[in-house]
Amino acid sequence: MEQKFEKIYVLDTNIILNDANNIFNISQGGNNLLVLPETAIDELDSKKTGFEEINFQAREFGRILSEAKVLKTSKLSDGKTLATIMRVKVKDDVIIDIVSLDDYKLEHVDKSIINDRKIIKVASFIAEHNYTTQKDIETILLSLDVMCRTRAISLNVKTESLDFNKKDREYNFIKEFEIQSSLLNTLSNKDIKVIDPDYVPENFCYVFIGETGHRVPAVIVNSRIELLDENQLRKHVVKPKNMGQLFAYFGMTNPIFNICLIDALAGSGKTLLALAAGMRNMDKGHYSKIIYVRNSIESVDKGEDVGYLPGLEEKFRIYNMPLYDTLEFIATQSLKDSKKEDQESVQAKVEELKLKYNIETCWVGEMRGRTFSNAFVIIDEVQNMSRKTAQLVLSRLDDTCKAVCIGSNRQIDNMYVNKYTNAMSVLLEKAEEEHDEVNLFCTKLDKVVRGRITQWAEKIFANWIWRNTNRLHSRIKRRQHLRSS
Secondary structure, rough: OOOOOOOOEEOOHHHHHHHOHHHHHHHHOOOEEEEEEEHHHHHHHHOOOOOOHHHHHHOOOOOOHHHOOEEEEEEEEEEEEEEEEEEEOOOOEEEEEEEEEEOOOOOOOHHHHHHHHHHHHHHHHHHHHOOOOOOOOOOEEEEOOOOHHHHHHHHHOOOEOOOOOOOOOOOOEEEEOOOOHHHHHHHHOEEEHHHHHOOOOOOEEEEEOOOOEEEEEEEEEEEEEEOOOHHHOOOOOOOOHHHHHHHHEEEHHHHOOEEEEEEOOOOHHHHHHHHHHHHHHHHOOOEEEEEEEEOOOOOOOOOOOOOOOOOOHHHHHHHHHHHHHHHHHHHHHHHHOOOOOOHHHHHHHHHHHHHHHOOOEEEEEHOOOOOOOOOOOEOHHHHHHOHHHHHHHHEEEEEOOOEEEEEOOOOOOOOOOOOOOHHHHHHHHHOOOOOOOOOOEEEOOOOOOOOOHHHHHHHHHHHHHHHHHHHHHHHHHHHHHHHHH
16 A cells, blocks of 8 residues: 655755755655655765765765665656656655656756756656645645746746745844833842843843933843943953944853854954954963864855865965954054054064964864864854754864854855755754753844945845845745645
8 A cells, every 4th residue: 555645845956955854854754755856866966075065965865865775666657758766765754756757858948957947847747647646645846946946936836945934033132121220230140030020041131221321231141130341341452342242242252151153244343353352262361272163155156166276275265364354453453552564564463363372274174073172263154054064063162162153144155055044043043042051142243343335235235135035935925825726
């Protein structure tokens, strides 16, 4: 007797490259049948070599598939097209059909989109024919690529994204709270739940406001209120310029927090603050080195291949330019009093800072199997990391380390993650909970300090992308509803 399924999901390649283990969630314990077009198999095979996250996921899926049990092979024809099907079972309950067609009839399709069209063709073939003995079973193409989904809809194929129905989440990391002015000076070390009965774990920072408008910043440490000494925090070489930077700098310099997550706009000073905080921590003897990690994703429409550059150090220097730019800024600031701001003096100071603070850069691809100790670790551009990559990086750190994770979901350059599936979003979601294992601190930087051009660009482009992406998703959903009705 043939197994009964609730739905048939045809998987685009990017579903696997996002996370090979997605198949277990989609299968829902064998309740849904998964279909993997041969084109996806070919694309996965071509991605196995390399050190990027997608290469790891391609290899991971290969390992999963190598343990699969072949249940049967069969053929299905509609008189025009012949489909060859190999059904396999993975880990007892996941059923996958690997499907190839003898003729895709795509002679006049542009080569740049032909693989998408082949995958859509398989989904269309399955939806239109008696693929199983069940009647009216729904066939859905799953893809993270909005262009592929749009093409599928134009060809009357139902399609969804893994996170299609998720809503954007605003986190209240910095909470403004009105209080009697006479009580402002009595807040230190008070239980926040007594002062604010509506307190939730994501309220890491408070701005207490008296009747006169006087504002007092504070951070919650172990459910207790710790008032910030603004004058003391602004005595350092790099001075926090606004309330957001003040909170971020405090969290990064306070040793009680071993993980800091900073959700920051472009040009908000996140890398500068993180590096300055690392130096401050080392000056106090908390750590023995600073490690800078940045996912190597090109921030251009079509990434230029760096494989032709000679030498490992130079090859990855281009990805660490934010660090070197920040070091130059700090060097320039420290040389102002001596009036030796020429380029030669600045470069000499940069080298001095690198040696003094034992600053290292680390490429994600070389972290497997390593353990880092007594280090202040800056993990930059976390939004460009998949969950697996972030897990790899964070799991390298022992209890003597501090991790500062910085990024922004408005600056995603990795085509294999989106604002719902990237590591930044996963970490942000964890801000809603209390954790026994770590002392977590989260805040945001929503003020652009780089300059007016950055502020203007952030406003017109980032807002346009978010607004129009949401509009496109809404149009796709409406089309799906109209076709299904």
